[in-house]
Amino acid sequence: MGNITAIYKRELGNYFSTPVAYVFIVIFLMLCGIFTFYLGGLFERGQADLQPFFNYLPWLYLFLIPALSMRLWAEERRSGSIELLMTLPISITQAVLGKFLAAWFFTGIALALTFPLWLTVNYLGQPDNPVILSGYIGAFLMAGGYLAIGSCISAATKNQVIAFVIAVVISFLFILSGFPFVLDFFKDWAPQEIVNAISSLSFLTHFSSITKGVIDLKDIVYFVSFIACWLAANIIVIEMKKSD
Amino acid sequence: MIEVQNLSKRFDTFQAVDDISFSVNKGEVLGFLGPNGAGKSTTMKMITGFLSISGGSVSVCGADVKKSPIDVKKSIGYLPEGAPAYGDMTVKSFLSFIADVRGFHGSEKEKRINNAIEKANLESVTYKTIDTLSKGFKRRVGLAQAILHDPPVLIMDEPTDGLDPNQKHEVRLLIKEMSKDKAIIISTHILEEVDAICDRAMIIANGKVKFDGTPKELENMSVNHNSVLLTLDGYPSLNVEKLLGEVEGVDRVELANSESEKVTYRIFPEDNALIESAVGHLVQQEGWVVDAMSVEKGRLEDVFRQLTVGDQ
Numbered sequence: 001m002g003n004i005t006a007i008y009k010r011e012l013g014n015y016f017s018t019p020v021a022y023v024f025i026v027i028f029l030m031l032c033g034i035f036t037f038y039l040g041g042l043f044e045r046g047q048a049d050l051q052p053f054f055n056y057l058p059w060l061y062l063f064l065i066p067a068l069s070m071r072l073w074a075e076e077r078r079s080g081s082i083e084l085l086m087t088l089p090i091s092i093t094q095a096v097l098g099k100f101l102a103a104w105f106f107t108g109i110a111l112a113l114t115f116p117l118w119l120t121v122n123y124l125g126q127p128d129n130p131v132i133l134s135g136y137i138g139a140f141l142m143a144g145g146y147l148a149i150g151s152c153i154s155a156a157t158k159n160q161v162i163a164f165v166i167a168v169v170i171s172f173l174f175i176l177s178g179f180p181f182v183l184d185f186f187k188d189w190a191p192q193e194i195v196n197a198i199s200s201l202s203f204l205t206h207f208s209s210i211t212k213g214v215i216d217l218k219d220i221v222y223f224v225s226f227i228a229c230w231l232a233a234n235i236i237v238i239e240m241k242k243s244d
Numbered sequence: 245m246i247e248v249q250n251l252s253k254r255f256d257t258f259q260a261v262d263d264i265s266f267s268v269n270k271g272e273v274l275g276f277l278g279p280n281g282a283g284k285s286t287t288m289k290m291i292t293g294f295l296s297i298s299g300g301s302v303s304v305c306g307a308d309v310k311k312s313p314i315d316v317k318k319s320i321g322y323l324p325e326g327a328p329a330y331g332d333m334t335v336k337s338f339l340s341f342i343a344d345v346r347g348f349h350g351s352e353k354e355k356r357i358n359n360a361i362e363k364a365n366l367e368s369v370t371y372k373t374i375d376t377l378s379k380g381f382k383r384r385v386g387l388a389q390a391i392l393h394d395p396p397v398l399i400m401d402e403p404t405d406g407l408d409p410n411q412k413h414e415v416r417l418l419i420k421e422m423s424k425d426k427a428i429i430i431s432t433h434i435l436e437e438v439d440a441i442c443d444r445a446m447i448i449a450n451g452k453v454k455f456d457g458t459p460k461e462l463e464n465m466s467v468n469h470n471s472v473l474l475t476l477d478g479y480p481s482l483n484v485e486k487l488l489g490e491v492e493g494v495d496r497v498e499l500a501n502s503e504s505e506k507v508t509y510r511i512f513p514e515d516n517a518l519i520e521s522a523v524g525h526l527v528q529q530e531g532w533v534v535d536a537m538s539v540e541k542g543r544l545e546d547v548f549r550q551l552t553v554g555d556q
Binding site for chain 2: 002003005006007009010013014017018079080081083084086087088089090091242243
C-alpha cells in the first residue's frame, strides 16, 4: 500500500509540476462549455438538467483521455526509467495501480471543475440534483474505463503517438458497440444473446442508464470489472515487454 | 553476498549470457570488463531482477531472485546504464520519491536524502530539474539514488562513463570508501579503473567468463610483463642477442627498434621472472654503453585484447 501511495504521489505531482495538468484542465473545461452550451443547446432546451453535458462527455473523453494516458508507460520505456522503476522494491501490480489511480484522480479533479455547469442549472431552475450526481458518478467510472484501456496500450509501445491512436481506436470500438447500426449488422445472422453481449460491452449503454439517475449494480460491476480486466492485461504486457 | 550459478540468458536465437558462475563477498569490488555487447549489462539486469533468467540461479543476501524478487531488490542499490531518472523532477523530489519507495519516513527520510546528496556532491543542484543537469550531475543523481538506502549490495553499470577526470576520481573514491562493508559490482571498459578500485576483475566476452582473478594476475598474463627494454649506443658486438639470450631466466630476445646509432632489444623472461639485475650484470661485464633500460609492467589493454579479440 505504501508503495502504491509513493507511485501515486509522484505521478500526481508530476501532472502539476509540468504543464500537462493545466493544459488538460483548460482544454477540457473549454470543450465541455462548447459542447454543453452550443452543440447541446443547454439554454434552448428549456430543461434544468445536465443531459447535454453528459451526452457529449463520452466523445470528449474519447480524445482527451488517451492524450492523458499515452505517456503513462510509453514515456517510462522511452526514457529508460522503467529499468529504475522495475528494480525498486515494488511489484508491477503496485506500479500499475499507483499510476492508474493518479491519472484517474486527476480526471476526477477535471470533472469536479465542471461544477459551474451544475451551479448554472441550479440558478436557472430546479434540476433533479440526485440525477446529476449519479451522472457525475457514471462519468467518473467511464473515465476510469477509458484510462484503463489507455494505460494498457501505453505499456505496449515506446511511442506516445502510437499509444494515443490505438487507444482512441479501441475506445471508439467500445463506444460503437452500443450503436443501432452496429447492432443491426449483427442482428440479421447472430443469435440474440450475442447481440445483447455486444451491446452490453458498450460504454454508452451503461453510461446513459446511469445518467438517467438509475445506478444499477450491473452498470457499476461493468465498469469496475472492465477496469480490472484492462489493468490485468496492463500488468501482463509490462511483465512481457518491460525490457524491450 | 551475491551468488550467481550457471546463469544464462537467451534472446530468441542469441545467447547473450552463457553459463556464468561467480560469487561476490562483503568488502569485495568486482569489475566486469568486456567489449560492448559482451553480456555485462545483461548479467547485471538479471541480478537486479529487471530481466528474467533463462537458466541458472541468482541469490542476493540469501534471497533467490526468482522466488523473492522484492527481497532481492530491497538489498540492492542499482545504477542502470545511462543513469535513467525522471527528468522533469527536481533532484530533491526525485530522491524523496526513492526514499518513499524504500520505506523511509519523517526525519529518517530527510536524513537519508541529505546524506545521499552530500555523498554524491549534489548540494549545488538540489532544487534543479534533472533534465537541465549536465551528464556528470545526472550520473551522480543516479548514484545518490542507488546509495540512498545504504544497501549491502551495490551494482553499477558504467558508473564513471561520461564524467570528467575529476569527477571520475571522486566517484572512484566514493566507491572505494563504500567498499568496506558492501559487495560491489561495477562494469567498465576503462581498464585503469579496474586497477584503481577493483579487488577482482572478470573479463566477459560473448557471454562467457574469459578471466576471473585479481588485476595483478591479469597483468601477469600479459606477454610483456616484466620484460626488459634495453637500449644500447651503437652495436658493441655482433652477438649481443646471443649473449642476452644466455642470461639466466631469459626466454627470448627480440630486436625492438634500431635507428642510426641506437639499438633497442626487448628481453622476455621465463615465467615472469625478474631478470633486470642479471641483464645489468651482463651489460657491466661486457662494458656496453647503455642509453636506457627499463622494466615493463604488463598492460591491461594487451591482456584485454588477447582474451577478447581472438574468437570474435
